[in-house]
Amino acid sequence: MIDLRSDTVTRPTPAMREAMARAEVGDDVYGEDPTVNRLQEIAAARMGKEAALFVPSGTMGNLVAILAHCQRGDEVMLGDKSHTFLYEVGGISALGGIHSRQIPNQPDGSLHLQDLEAGLRGPDVHFPPSRLICLENTHNRCGGTYQTPEYTRQVAEFAHAHGVAVHLDGARLFNAAIAQGVDVKEFTQHVDSVTFCLSKGLAAPVGSVMCGTREFIRKAHRVRKMLGGGMRQAGVLAAAGIVALETMVDRLAEDHTRARRLAEGLASLPGVTLDYGLPATNMVFLSLSDDVPLSAKQMAERIKACGVLVGVIGQRQFRLVTHYEVDDSGVEQAIEAFRSVLTSLG
Numbered sequence: 001m002i003d004l005r006s007d008t009v010t011r012p013t014p015a016m017r018e019a020m021a022r023a024e025v026g027d028d029v030y031g032e033d034p035t036v037n038r039l040q041e042i043a044a045a046r047m048g049k050e051a052a053l054f055v056p057s058g059t060m061g062n063l064v065a066i067l068a069h070c071q072r073g074d075e076v077m078l079g080d081k082s083h084t085f086l087y088e089v090g091g092i093s094a095l096g097g098i099h100s101r102q103i104p105n106q107p108d109g110s111l112h113l114q115d116l117e118a119g120l121r122g123p124d125v126h127f128p129p130s131r132l133i134c135l136e137n138t139h140n141r142c143g144g145t146y147q148t149p150e151y152t153r154q155v156a157e158f159a160h161a162h163g164v165a166v167h168l169d170g171a172r173l174f175n176a177a178i179a180q181g182v183d184v185k186e187f188t189q190h191v192d193s194v195t196f197c198l199s200k201g202l203a204a205p206v207g208s209v210m211c212g213t214r215e216f217i218r219k220a221h222r223v224r225k226m227l228g229g230g231m232r233q234a235g236v237l238a239a240a241g242i243v244a245l246e247t248m249v250d251r252l253a254e255d256h257t258r259a260r261r262l263a264e265g266l267a268s269l270p271g272v273t274l275d276y277g278l279p280a281t282n283m284v285f286l287s288l289s290d291d292v293p294l295s296a297k298q299m300a301e302r303i304k305a306c307g308v309l310v311g312v313i314g315q316r317q318f319r320l321v322t323h324y325e326v327d328d329s330g331v332e333q334a335i336e337a338f339r340s341v342l343t344s345l346g
C-alpha cells in the first residue's frame with residue numbers, strides 16, 4: 001500500500017529500532033532517564049532555546065505550553081483553521097478554562113497583524129485578558145503553507161510590545177525551514193515557546209518536544225505531570241527521537257519535491273483541481289470537479305483498490321501527504337490510480 005493519508009504513518013527506521021534497543025534508560029519522572037535528557041538537550045540546542053520537554057504528542061505539547069502561559073479566564077488568539085482550535089478536542093477550554101479568540105487564517109496560514117491588533121483586549125472590566133498568540137508553521141489546514149521568519153518576527157514584536165507571549169505550533173516547523181532554506185532558529189528566536197513533532201515527517205514512532213526558557217519549561221514540566229504525561233523509561237522513545245533529529249531533517253526536501261510532482265501529475269488529470277495550487281511543502285489538497293459522479297469517499301475506495309490510500313477531508317476533497325515511506329514510484333502509482341479511476345468513469 002502507498003499510504004498518503006498522513007506523514008504520521010511513517011514507521012521507525014532500522015536505525016531507530018537499533019537505537020531504541022540499545023537506549024540507556026532510567027525513571028524520567030525522577031529526571032533520571034539519560035536518553036530523554038539527551039533528546040531534550042539536543043532539541044533545545046536545535047531550537048535555540050534554554051530547555052525542552054519531551055511529550056507524548058503534539059496535542060499535549062500545545063496544551064502544556066498554553067496552560068503554562070495562561071491562567072484560567074485568559075484569552076489566546078489563534079487561527080480559525082489552526083490545529084489547536086480545530087483538532088485538539090477543545091482541550092485548552094475544557095481542561096484549562098482558557099478562552100479562545102479565533103482570528104481568520106490567511107491563505108498562507110498567517111494571521112493579519114491588523115486582525116491581531118483588533119483582537120487585542122484592552123483593560124475594560126468586561127474583557128478577558130489577552131495573554132498569548134499561537135502561530136502554526138507549516139500550516140496544516142491551509143495546505144501545508146509556510147510563513148516566513150520575518151512574519152514571525154513582526155507578530156512577536158507586536159505581541160511583546162503588548163505584554164502578550166507567542167507560542168509556535170511547529171509540528172512541521174522543519175518542513176517550513178527546509179522549504180525556505182533557513183535554519184529553524186530563524187523562526188524560534190522570536191517566539192516564547194515552540195512545539196515540534198518527531199513522529200510525522202521525521203518518522204520517530206512517538207513524541208513531540210516543547211521548548212522555551214528554563215523557567216518556562218520548569219512550569220510546563222509540572223503541567224505535563226498534571227495531565228498524566230509523566231513517563232518512566234521513555235528513553236526507548238527518546239532514542240528514536242534523537243535519530244529522527246540527527247538524521248531525518250534534511251531529507252524532508254525530497255518529500256517536498258515528490259509532493260510537487262504528485263500535484264503536477266494529478267492536476268493534469270480531468271476532474272481534478274488543486275485547492276491551494278502547487279504545494280509549498282509535503283501536502284497536496286485537491287478537489288473533484290462537479291462532473292465527477294463520485295464522492296471523495298467513493299473515489300478513495302476505488303483508489304484503495306489500486307493500492308493507494310488517500311485522506312478524505314470533505315465531500316469532494318482529499319489531502320495527500322508525502323513522507324519517508326513514499327518514493328518516486330509510489331508517487332507515480334498514486335497518479336496512475338487517480339488516472340485509471342477517473343478514466344474508467346467514461
Ligand SMILES: *Cc1c(COP(=O)(O)O)cnc(C)c1O
Nearest residue numbers: 057058059060083136140169171
Ligand atoms: C499533528 C499536529 C499536531 C498534533 O500532533 P499529535 O501528535 O497528532 O497530537 C499539532 N499541530 C499541528 C499543526 C499538527 O499537524
